[in-house]
Amino acid sequence: AQSVAQPEDQVNVAEGNPLTVKCTYSVSGNPYLFWYVQYPNRGLQFLLKYITGDNLVKGSYGFEAEFNKSQTSFHLKKPSALVSASAVNFCAVRDGGGFKTIFGAGTRLFVKA
């Protein structure tokens, strides 16, 4: 069965500092991995994905994520945090060609000016 774990309810970081939001996953087949962001009173917005290829993927708003197969992780990173990045970030995994996508519980990112 698929599962996603986001071990941190909240990540606090000062503006300009690097940030990492953690995600680990479990699937039986090839993992398709995603990060989404949700701003208040909005739906989720797609940030980036890993399907195959280079383990480091780059996405919207300067975010990137690194796929680590041995550690079954897909952590979200940003070299320099902005206050505007404060939101809830969701990691998600899809088991290969299936339609079912499992979302993590979300991590609230708070960037302090």
Add this chain to the structure above:
Amino acid sequence: ETGVTQTPRHLVMGMTNKKSLKCEQHLGHNAMYWYKQSAKKPLELMFVYSLEERVENNSVPSRFSPECPNSSHLFLHLHTLQPEDSALYLCASSQDSQGMTYEQYFGPGTRLTVT
């Protein structure tokens, strides 16, 4: 209109009412989804339609009834709901055949309150 739109944005209904949520996608996608987002819980997949056929039904109570008349429209019909059904209901779409992208594009959601 662009992206994925949902109406209404807010809905308050009694337990004996019947109402419908509407979703429309303007992206040319061929798969559509309903999710339930409750406070302090992960996003719950309810239904998936691919090419207008239901391909996932995630043990959702029968008081929720989906309808997908074409690849651009998705409805969620609601009747005799319970207070615990109060949540944000999100619609999403994706392209899942030729030109596959897999990522989902979400609407803004309908905030449902059952009284």
